[in-house]
Amino acid sequence: MKMKSAKTPNLSLPKGATSHRKRPKIQDVATLASVSLGTVSAVLNGNGRISAATRNRVRTAIASLGYHPDLYASNLARKSTQVIGLVVSNLQNPFFAETAQAMEEEAGRHNHQISLMATNFSPERQRAAVERLLGARIAGIAVITSEHDQDARKLVLASGIPSVFLDVDKPIRNSATISVDSRGGMQAAVEHLIKLGHRDLLFVRNSEKENGTVLLSHKLRDEGFATAVRAYNSLGLNTNTVDISGPGADAGQRAIASAIGRVRFTGIVTVTDTVAMGVYRGLQARKLRIPQDVSVVGFDDAYFCRFLNPPLTTVSISREELSRMAVEALLQPQLPSGRGRSFNLGTHLIVRESTATPNTKSRTMRAG
Amino acid sequence: MKMKSAKTPNLSLPKGATSHRKRPKIQDVATLASVSLGTVSAVLNGNGRISAATRNRVRTAIASLGYHPDLYASNLARKSTQVIGLVVSNLQNPFFAETAQAMEEEAGRHNHQISLMATNFSPERQRAAVERLLGARIAGIAVITSEHDQDARKLVLASGIPSVFLDVDKPIRNSATISVDSRGGMQAAVEHLIKLGHRDLLFVRNSEKENGTVLLSHKLRDEGFATAVRAYNSLGLNTNTVDISGPGADAGQRAIASAIGRVRFTGIVTVTDTVAMGVYRGLQARKLRIPQDVSVVGFDDAYFCRFLNPPLTTVSISREELSRMAVEALLQPQLPSGRGRSFNLGTHLIVRESTATPNTKSRTMRAG
DNA sequence: CTGAAAGCGCTTACAG
DNA sequence: CTGAAAGCGCTTACAG
Structure with missing residues (x-):
């Protein structure tokens, strides 16, 4: 035992090392199986023709030592990783x-x-x-x-x-x-609402910037919305946009809270399903029924869409x-x-139960 | 443009290799910076005191070569990984x-x-x-x-x-x-329903076996349910259990479809929130309102619980x-x-809006 | 079918 | 503060 100063305990292991038993290496296996190291490597990697007897001896040795090839050593020696x-x-x-x-x-x-x-x-x-x-x-x-x-x-x-x-x-x-094709997807979503008869549309989007530029996927969704609206302009659409501050459902919920009473809408299109989930919540908190009072469309086709109440119409990306x-x-x-x-x-619209023909009564809903 | 044979290009790379430019190694950096390899390693790892001038030369060389230390080589040489x-x-x-x-x-x-x-x-x-x-x-x-x-x-x-x-x-x-403490969590969930006045309880569980044994976490939930029911036995509880075949929301939805009309319940307790999401769907498809007609409790406190309609009462695991x-x-x-x-x-119950005092009228709902 | 040897690209004492 | 050398545990020609 070597002498050390009081500060450093004399049995201390190197930092980061714990008291593991020594890790067996390929040479240990080779010795135990009485073969050369190259042979062990061959059975590990399925290379070369090793006799069944030898292979079994090696396998037994591997199991009895609890040997696992070292990833770093093998990848270093290898040409490529998979x-x-x-x-x-x-x-x-x-x-x-x-x-x-x-x-x-x-x-x-x-x-x-x-x-x-x-x-x-x-x-x-x-x-x-x-x-x-x-x-x-x-x-x-x-x-x-x-x-x-x-x-x-x-x-x-x-x-x-x-x-x-x-x-x-x-x-x-x-x-x-x-x-x-987020642009086409969003366009399809908006057209779907318009064709159902909606004229008062709300777009809940997230234009939060990253590094000073709006995310392309969000920009395309914006464009898709604008394109669809322009195409049906003659119908006298009333469209509004709410910007939210993040990708969470909470933001969607807040968006609705702020829009209700301020703008008129019977159909809502959202940037993502997660946001739509928050929109549902915001609508339902105000006792607005989906789709009887308001139709909602999401984007992404997340797993949970089918299980929302009602199941969410959305744009799917495979x-x-x-x-x-x-x-x-x-x-x-x-x-x-x-x-x-x-x-x-490509993207495609999946119509579920969150969208329907607008209720003429609720169409007049406006600021209190 | 070089000549190549049609079949095997004579410049073909080793299998798995693609046409990457040769990856720079630490020696290349050392040469470019006119220092030794050990010095480069030291600046990479922040060891030793390297003069600022040297460090900058090395850094510049690293950047200009686009050098990245090889994970496998460095971890092989190192004592431990973090x-x-x-x-x-x-x-x-x-x-x-x-x-x-x-x-x-x-x-x-x-x-x-x-x-x-x-x-x-x-x-x-x-x-x-x-x-x-x-x-x-x-x-x-x-x-x-x-x-x-x-x-x-x-x-x-x-x-x-x-x-x-x-x-x-x-x-x-x-x-x-x-x-x-899944047992305690489930027990709390059931007690919550009982204290609200529910006497007709449905437990939607998943007893699917893995390797011949039921998952411990599910077993504990079963026990929690049983314990709570036993504790309040004198109240004359009517309890039923539906077993589902997997962890998905679909299974929860099917469970409800099969239970409705067959057994009586005003309160449902589920093994997981995902299953509860399917239960919501099953209930709502039958026009049953939550919590007015049926109360539902989940388990896990997944992100989406707050955004379901109504927000799901559940058991939280931190x-x-x-x-x-x-x-x-x-x-x-x-x-x-x-x-x-x-x-x-520990676990704890989070009460949200999916649970309420049972409606006496709907309590009598039973098999058609 | 098997063995001895070189080499993968680093880190880390060790000597200056 | 810097450099030369050993060694980490494998794989892979290569020679038998």
């Missing part, structure tokens, strides 16, 4: 959670794993996530976020690994982009298709000379 | 998604990162997740799942790294367990407290001689 980095905004948000799930399944079909990072809408965290993934020598990276960070994008592009981005404004050189595009973009990258590949992802 | 492995059942489920989020924040406070794996309730995937995490030489592992796999548990324990499990039946030697316990169990493990450390996590 993992796709996935950056999403937030896992609480059903759209991202469902997309992450779909991505994992799609990647699995190509024998790849997903390494998942959430940014919580923070550009700093997006950068950190990208750096961490790049350090992990991933096979490709998908940035499926609503916010976008220029630095993070530069890092990705500079790395030269295959990449794909969701909803950015234009094609990216040597990368791929997936553009969701997570499966999105995942297929993303994985294809990463695993079958175009020739590097490419100007940037772009995928288009 | 990451906690977290295994959850499913990320679609709000309870797990919210817990994962809380764990990440709590771990962050201790300068640790989370490596997250979802099992989708599959024991095989649980085992695979554990193996992958063990290969990653994590500092500790938290198994926060509703299903449990014996093999996975053995692997964890054999590894000797600090571990913590949620909701297992008894303390685990050399490990830690967190027991949620994700923050759970995370604190888990991280403490991992980062401040008891002496290895310990018999197994156990934490108890």
Whole structure:
């Protein structure tokens, strides 16, 4: 036992180390199985033809030692990893959670794993996530976020690994982009209400800025609304917009509280289903019935839409298709000379029970 | 433009490799900055006192090369990693998604990162997740799942790294367990209904088996229900139970469809909020009002509870407290001689608007 | 079918 | 404050 000063306990382990038993390594397995280290590696990876007898000896040794190959050592020695980095905004948000799930399944079909990072809408965290993934020598990276960070994008592009981005404004050189037709989706939503007979429309949107620019997906939804309204202008539409301050349901609820009595509406279109959930709450708190008094349309087709009361009419974005595009973009990258590949992802309206012909009586509802 | 043969391009890259530019390594940075490799490492890790001038030269070189340390190489060379492995059942489920989020924040406070794996309730995937995490030489592992796999548990324990499990039946030697007081929570839920005056109770539970055993958390909820009913037996309660076949909202909806007209109830208690969401739907499809006709109580306090119509009375499990316990169990493990450390996590009832005094008229509702 | 050896890209004493 | 060298635990030609 060595002498040490009183300050540092003489049995202290290195910082971070705990009292684990020593981790067995491949050499331990080889010794126990009386084979060489290369042989153990071969049975672990299914390479080479190892006799059944040897293989069994090795397997037994592995089990009895509780051996697990060290990920870092094996990936360092290996040429490539079979993992796709996935950056999403937030896992609480059903759209991202469902997309992450779909991505994992799609990647699995190509024998790849997903390494998942959430940014919580923070550009700093997006950068950190990208750096961490790049350090992990991933096979490709998908940035499926609503916010976008220029630095993070530069890092990705500079790395030269295959990449794909969701909803950015234009094609990216040597990368791929997936553009969701949010504009068309929103347009369809508004037209649906108009065709049902609604003339007094309220748009609950979130124009919160990220890095000084409005999210493209939200901008497209704005445009879709405007386009539809313009197309039916001759019908004498009365439209109003409420801006909310965040992606939460609470904001949707507050939006309604502030709009009621101030503006007239029989149909509401919202930026996301989560916001629509808050809108339901706001409406119901004022004893307004959906769809008898007010029709509501959401956006995203989250899992819970079918279970709201009434089930929410919404615009669907297929997570499966999105995942297929993303994985294809990463695993079958175009020739590097490419100007940037772009995928288009359609949306479609799913009509459920939250929308109906407006009640003429309630149409006159206005400021008290 | 180079000539290539039609079949095998003579410039073909090794399989798995794509056309990335060569990844810079620490030596490249050192050369560019005219320092030694050890110096670069020191500035990367903030070790040693490097002169500001040198540090800047190194930083510039890093930036201009787009250098990212290789995670595998650095972790291989390092003694320990600062990451906690977290295994959850499913990320679609709000309870797990919210817990994962809380764990990440709590771990962050201790300068640790989370490596997250979802099992989708599959024991095989649980085992695979554990193996992958063990290969990653994590500092500790938290198994926060509703299903449990014996093999996975053995692997964890054999590894000797600090571990913590949620909701297992008894303390685990050399490990830690967190027991949620689901029994007490359910008991409180039932008592709440009884005290409001409900005498006809329906329990919508999920007794689906995993590996031949009912989930402990569900068993405890069953017991809580039974205990409460027994305690108030003298009041002449009429109780019924419907078993559903899965964790989804659909199952809850079907449960109600099958119960209505067959049994009498004015108050419903459900195993989870997600199921309660389906129950709402089932009730509302039959034009039954909540809480005027039927009161409903959920379990978990998912994000969406506040936004259902009406807001759902439920039993809350604190994700923050759970995370604190888990991280403490991992980062401040008891002496290895310990018999197994156990934490108890309380639950509490949150009364919202889905429960009320029963309407005497609807109490008599029964089979047609 | 098996073994010895080089090398993956870092970190970390250690010597200057 | 800086540099040369050993070593982390694997994989993968290569030679038998």
